[in-house]
Amino acid sequence: MSDLYLNAAIGxxxxxxxxxxxxxxxxxxxxxxxxxxxxxxxxxxxxxxxxILLAQAFKLDPLVSMVPIAAGMFVFGYLLQRGxxxxxxxRPEHTQFMLMVAVAIVITNSQLIAFxxxxxxxxxxxxxxxxxxxxxxxxxxxxxxxxxxxxxxxALFAFFRFTLTGRAIRACADNFLGAxxxxxxxxxxxxxxxxxxxxxxxxxxxxxxxxxxVTPLQGPSYTLLAFIIVIVGGxxxxxxxxxxxxxxGISEALAGAAFDxxxxxxxTFGLLILVLxxxxxxxxxxxx
Amino acid sequence: xxxxxxAIRGAKRRDFLKTAGAAxxxxxxxxxxxxxxxxxxxxxxxxxxxxxxxxxxxCQKGADIAAEICAQLxxxxxxxxxxxxxxxxxxxxxARAEKLISEGAHMLVGPFxxxxxxxxxxxxEQKGVPFVINIAAAPQxxxxxxxxxxxxxxxxxxxxxxxxxxxKDLFVATKTQPKSAVYMHVNxxxxxxxxxxxDKLYPTANLGMELKAxxxxxxxxxxxxxxxxxxxxxxxxxxxxxxxxxDAILLIREMVKQRWEPMGIINxxxxxxxxxxxxxxxxxxxxxxxxxxxxxxxxxxxxxxxxAAWAKKFPKDPWEGNILNAxxxxxxxxxxxxxxxxxxxxxxxxxxxxxxxxxxxxxIMLGGPITFDAKGQNNNIIxxxxxxxxxxxxVVLPADKAERPPIFPMPGWSNRxx
Numbered sequence: 020m021s022d023l024y025l026n027a028a029i030g031x032x033x034x035x036x037x038x039x040x041x042x043x044x045x046x047x048x049x050x051x052x053x054x055x056x057x058x059x060x061x062x063x064x065x066x067x068x069x070x071i072l073l074a075q076a077f078k079l080d081p082l083v084s085m086v087p088i089a090a091g092m093f094v095f096g097y098l099l100q101r102g103x104x105x106x107x108x109x110r111p112e113h114t115q116f117m118l119m120v121a122v123a124i125v126i127t128n129s130q131l132i133a134f135x136x137x138x139x140x141x142x143x144x145x146x147x148x149x150x151x152x153x154x155x156x157x158x159x160x161x162x163x164x165x166x167x168x169x170x171x172x173x174a175l176f177a178f179f180r181f182t183l184t185g186r187a188i189r190a191c192a193d194n195f196l197g198a199x200x201x202x203x204x205x206x207x208x209x210x211x212x213x214x215x216x217x218x219x220x221x222x223x224x225x226x227x228x229x230x231x232x233v234t235p236l237q238g239p240s241y242t243l244l245a246f247i248i249v250i251v252g253g254x255x256x257x258x259x260x261x262x263x264x265x266x267x268g269i270s271e272a273l274a275g276a277a278f279d280x281x282x283x284x285x286x287t288f289g290l291l292i293l294v295l296x297x298x299x300x301x302x303x304x305x306x307x
Numbered sequence: 308x309x310x311x312x313x314a315i316r317g318a319k320r321r322d323f324l325k326t327a328g329a330a331x332x333x334x335x336x337x338x339x340x341x342x343x344x345x346x347x348x349x350x351x352x353x354x355x356x357x358x359x360x361x362x363x364x365x366c367q368k369g370a371d372i373a374a375e376i377c378a379q380l381x382x383x384x385x386x387x388x389x390x391x392x393x394x395x396x397x398x399x400x401x402a403r404a405e406k407l408i409s410e411g412a413h414m415l416v417g418p419f420x421x422x423x424x425x426x427x428x429x430x431x432e433q434k435g436v437p438f439v440i441n442i443a444a445a446p447q448x449x450x451x452x453x454x455x456x457x458x459x460x461x462x463x464x465x466x467x468x469x470x471x472x473x474x475k476d477l478f479v480a481t482k483t484q485p486k487s488a489v490y491m492h493v494n495x496x497x498x499x500x501x502x503x504x505x506d507k508l509y510p511t512a513n514l515g516m517e518l519k520a521x522x523x524x525x526x527x528x529x530x531x532x533x534x535x536x537x538x539x540x541x542x543x544x545x546x547x548x549x550x551x552x553x554d555a556i557l558l559i560r561e562m563v564k565q566r567w568e569p570m571g572i573i574n575x576x577x578x579x580x581x582x583x584x585x586x587x588x589x590x591x592x593x594x595x596x597x598x599x600x601x602x603x604x605x606x607x608x609x610x611x612x613x614x615a616a617w618a619k620k621f622p623k624d625p626w627e628g629n630i631l632n633a634x635x636x637x638x639x640x641x642x643x644x645x646x647x648x649x650x651x652x653x654x655x656x657x658x659x660x661x662x663x664x665x666x667x668x669x670x671i672m673l674g675g676p677i678t679f680d681a682k683g684q685n686n687n688i689i690x691x692x693x694x695x696x697x698x699x700x701x702v703v704l705p706a707d708k709a710e711r712p713p714i715f716p717m718p719g720w721s722n723r724x725x
Binding site: 034151234279284 | 355356357360361364394494522523524525529530532533534536537540553556557560563564565566584588592
């Protein structure tokens with residue numbers, strides 16, 4: 020029986036890392052631009068469909084197409100922020116909410132028109148392979164996806180810590196007025212941040228496509244999941260999002276193994292309630 | 308002024324003569340001819356998007372060729388389909404049914420899903436519009452005393468009862484005796500109705516297999532790794548499943564990844580394992596799965612008509628991957644056409660009365676003639692044991708209908724060639 024829990028925990032942790040990368044995008048955008056991207060899941064499903072198109076046209080593995088798709092999503096995110104979201108940055112939160120929900124609805128319906136409602140996926144040669152170590156059986160695609168998610172997260176942390184642009188973005192997040200006073204181009208930096216968040220999503224979508232099918236209507240469930248992960252980890256905390264993704268992945272897997280699998284997402288919401296009650300700023304968030 | 312008055316009088320006289328002539332002709336004509344002049348509006352409610360999208364679309368294709376088959380069978384009625392998508396959402400099914408009725412639907416057909424069928428049945432009953440269920444097995448739908456609801460499909464106990472009996476036949480035919488089973492099922496209305504039927508019927512089915520556990524899961528689940536790991540941990544010889552379609556694909560993928568090779572995967576009566584999408588997605592891993600479910604009668608002339616009409620209209624989508632969904636949907640529309648022809652009216656009560664007297668011998672699916680009992684249930688449908696072989700579901704039992712002999716236990720995942 021312990022094998023069951025160990026297998027479940029490892030599988031959950033690997034999936035959780037990809038969830039973490041997905042939520043990182045949301046956390047980056049909120050942490051700096053202070054706008055909650057309610058079209059987050061829908062933008063990710065757009066990236067997943069892009070990966071399917073590239074696989075069909077050029078037989079590109081999502082692990083490879085992840086690079087051009089992340090770049091494309093960066094450009095899309097940058098333009099979306101500069102062209103649309105930027106005008107709403109200083110407006111009330113409910114207006115921002117309505118804007119992003121409208122963007123989400125447009126994306127979902129465009130996908131329905133373009134691809135129809137059926138579930139789609141990309142079949143890679145190693146899709147059904149697994150590694151066996153004693154009684155442990157670990158899914159090959161899950162390992163690839165988790166390693167890639169970790170590498171991208173590490174690169175993102177390094178970018179924000181060691182590059183001039185990264186530091187400038189952090190300065191904007193810490194002190195908007197101060198950043199303007201010292202001459203930073205805040206609008207451009209906000210655009211870059213939105214682009215980076217969208218690029219994270221693009222990469223996460225490609226990795227997730229190795230694990231699950233995509234349908235246009237599943238965007239909202241990913242938005243909700245990313246939102247929960249970010250709240251549990253701490254709004255705006257990058258490390259918090261990654262840690263929280265891991266926690267959600269493991270808790271869902273273990274709860275499914277120990278109790279009723281159909282009730283596993285209940286434990287994610289339980290975790291959310293506990294965090295809101297006892298640590299409202301999130302696990303690694305800063306108190307307001 | 309005088310001229311115009313005369314013109315009016317002349318016009319009135321001519322109109323009177325025309326009307327009188329038409330009325331005399333209509334009164335003299337038989338009732339059937341008057342019914343032919345009308346059109347039967349059938350509201351077809353299906354889940355064409357959402358988690359049941361593939362299944363709903365498959366049923367819709369059946370509906371699209373049904374009028375042609377009705378004409379070939381000699382039904383002299385005009386049929387107009389009013390199609391609606393309820394997006395695999397029960398609340399929307401109710402709203403769509405109300406909308407179709409307000410737009411003039413005389414009868415409703417659908418909806419593939421038990422939850423939606425329950426909601427539509429309430430609307431149909433309130434409005435007095437007959438509702439012919441193509442596919443939905445929750446037993447309570449025909450246990451409410453409804454007067455306008457008719458089901459040409461199994462109830463869950465009938466489905467599971469037939470499924471368990473065919474499992475026993477399978478073990479006898481292959482001279483095998485698995486010792487244990489684990490049951491995985493979706494937790495929607497249909498899945499829970501099947502679970503209740505399994506709980507009730509399994510102990511008396513004498514299959515010689517201990518049922519080690521039942522594992523429920525969400526039909527919209529993105530990942531079934533934990534569920535499959537849990538089922539594998541029971542060490543059961545046989546996996547019994549009640550699935551939809553996307554989850555059935557996820558389940559097999561996860562079994563391959565986790566290298567779980569039970570003696571067999573047996574579905575005692577639900578969709579998933581015999582669908583076109585299942586074969587297309589899983590390839591060689593779709594083979595040897597077994598489903599005990601209603602199927603088309605290969606010896607029926609109506610089956611041949613349906614196959615030909617399907618091939619003409621949907622040349623790229625094989626009939627073999629859509630048999631159950633399309634077959635029952637075509638039959639549902641045949642039932643409507645038959646009732647309309649006999650009722651000679653689009654009045655709900657007259658149509659319901661005609662439906663109660665239905666007796667259709669020439670049909671597609673296996674079993675006796677289509678008739679309805681006092682509850683509106685057709686009890687004459689029978690199941691076949693299907694096994695996926697070389698990318699199609701083939702009848703392997705009962706022996707007199709078998710296309711191939713059954714193979715059980717199934718070969719392991721790694722022994723299936725390229």
